[in-house]
Amino acid sequence: MIQLASRVTQITPSLTLAITARAKEMKAEGMDVCGFASGEPDFDTPQHIKDAAESALDQGKTKYGAVAGESGLREAIARKLNNDNQLNYSADNVIVTNGGKHSLSNLMLALIESGDEVIIPAPYWLSYPEMVKLAGGTPIIVKTTAETDYKITPEQLRQAITPKTKLFVLNSPSNPTGTVYNRAEIEALAEVIIEHDLWVVSDEIYEKILYDGVEHISIGSLGEEIFKRTIISSGFAKSYSMTGWRIGYLAGPEPLIKAVSTIQSHSTSNVCTFAQYGAIAALESPESLPYLQKMRDAFSKRRQVILERIRAIPQLSCPTPMGAFYVFIDISKTGLNSREFCDQLLDKEQVAAIPGAAFDDDHCIRLSYATDLDSIEKGMDRIKKFIDQL
Ligand code: GLU
Numbered sequence: 001m002i003q004l005a006s007r008v009t010q011i012t013p014s015l016t017l018a019i020t021a022r023a024k025e026m027k028a029e030g031m032d033v034c035g036f037a038s039g040e041p042d043f044d045t046p047q048h049i050k051d052a053a054e055s056a057l058d059q060g061k062t063k064y065g066a067v068a069g070e071s072g073l074r075e076a077i078a079r080k081l082n083n084d085n086q087l088n089y090s091a092d093n094v095i096v097t098n099g100g101k102h103s104l105s106n107l108m109l110a111l112i113e114s115g116d117e118v119i120i121p122a123p124y125w126l127s128y129p130e131m132v133k134l135a136g137g138t139p140i141i142v143k144t145t146a147e148t149d150y151k152i153t154p155e156q157l158r159q160a161i162t163p164k165t166k167l168f169v170l171n172s173p174s175n176p177t178g179t180v181y182n183r184a185e186i187e188a189l190a191e192v193i194i195e196h197d198l199w200v201v202s203d204e205i206y207e208k209i210l211y212d213g214v215e216h217i218s219i220g221s222l223g224e225e226i227f228k229r230t231i232i233s234s235g236f237a238k239s240y241s242m243t244g245w246r247i248g249y250l251a252g253p254e255p256l257i258k259a260v261s262t263i264q265s266h267s268t269s270n271v272c273t274f275a276q277y278g279a280i281a282a283l284e285s286p287e288s289l290p291y292l293q294k295m296r297d298a299f300s301k302r303r304q305v306i307l308e309r310i311r312a313i314p315q316l317s318c319p320t321p322m323g324a325f326y327v328f329i330d331i332s333k334t335g336l337n338s339r340e341f342c343d344q345l346l347d348k349e350q351v352a353a354i355p356g357a358a359f360d361d362d363h364c365i366r367l368s369y370a371t372d373l374d375s376i377e378k379g380m381d382r383i384k385k386f387i388d389q390l
Pocket of ligand 1: 014016017037038039040101125127175
């Protein structure tokens with residue numbers, strides 16, 4: 001028997017990726033699967049972004065690059081953080097990583113050590129606790145409920161803090177619930193973070209996907225004291241339909257970014273050089289603005305349709321998500337737990353969804369509506385049929 005390192009025995013494989021792969025496999029086998037599993041926009045990457053990468057390839061941008069990223073991209077990201085998020089960063093505060101996931105796991109390796117506690121509000125994106133454990137730290141999970149729109153309150157945060165607390169993970173708009181914290185709520189959390197001199201990592205990967213005019217507030221923009229304690233994690237996958245490109249970034253104080261760069265210099269080195277030129281076009285080309293608007297309009301319509309269909313099924317309920325492209329649905333009235341529900345739904349009706357247990361809430365399931373309207377209608381017909389036959 002292989003004696004694996006203990007660090008790997010403490011973690012479980014990513015269920016979002018596993019179910020998404022299973023649904024893709026079933027489709028490839030010719031089955032008519034409705035996929036609500038994957039947090040992956042169904043749009044193709046915009047042409048101007050592809051063109052920029054192709055032209056970089058033609059120009060020979062095919063060699064090793066700087067570990068922290070091409071200077072043009074780091075500068076473009078810093079400009080974006082200044083303009084869109086009121087964060088006073090320069091290129092030296094930014095490192096380009098192999099996707100948003102990589103930026104967070106790099107951060108955990110650079111900041112967290114054995115004994116450190118990291119506070120994570122649940123339901124959470126399933127990779128956060130595993131990354132903390134891989135770094136040797138202890139995830140401290142704080143449960144939130146639909147009654148508070150799945151938002152952690154300042155009192156809950158305060159109660160979870162111990163002398164070992166090092167970092168708080170904030171994710172707004174949230175995966176899996178779609179909740180978006182407003183300015184007052186973020187200000188209240190920032191006060192607690194400053195009071196206890198913690199770090200906060202703000203995962204802002206869904207910041208461009210917002211509904212009904214709500215605003216994205218970047219916690220570091222609220223003042224100098226919180227800015228000093230803030231690290232931003234984001235990437236291009238969700239906003240620009242670039243999931244397979246694997247380009248993310250981390251922004252924060254320069255010594256921390258340097259430390260992350262040292263780690264990256266011994267692990268992945270630079271992100272694919274010519275791909276980074278596509279990311280520059282995503283941030284800088286005027287063609288991105290109409291694309292973003294079109295994407296938001298499409299998601300907004302899909303959200304409206306899926307919510308109407310969910311609310312017509314008495315056994316289901318969910319808060320209205322204000323961002324991202326997920327609905328987090330309470331299925332407890334069906335009498336099934338989230339794994340039973342998702343397993344049986346896939347077997348009987350070929351509908352792929354993610355059990356809430358993966359995000360630490362076994363009463364709920366997550367549906368991603370990053371899929372076309374016909375599939376949403378068809379998938380919801382099947383979910384209704386499945387529940388009617390229970
Ligand atoms: N973040 C996406 C999701 O939650 C992609 C899969 C993953 O990396 O977890 O579905």
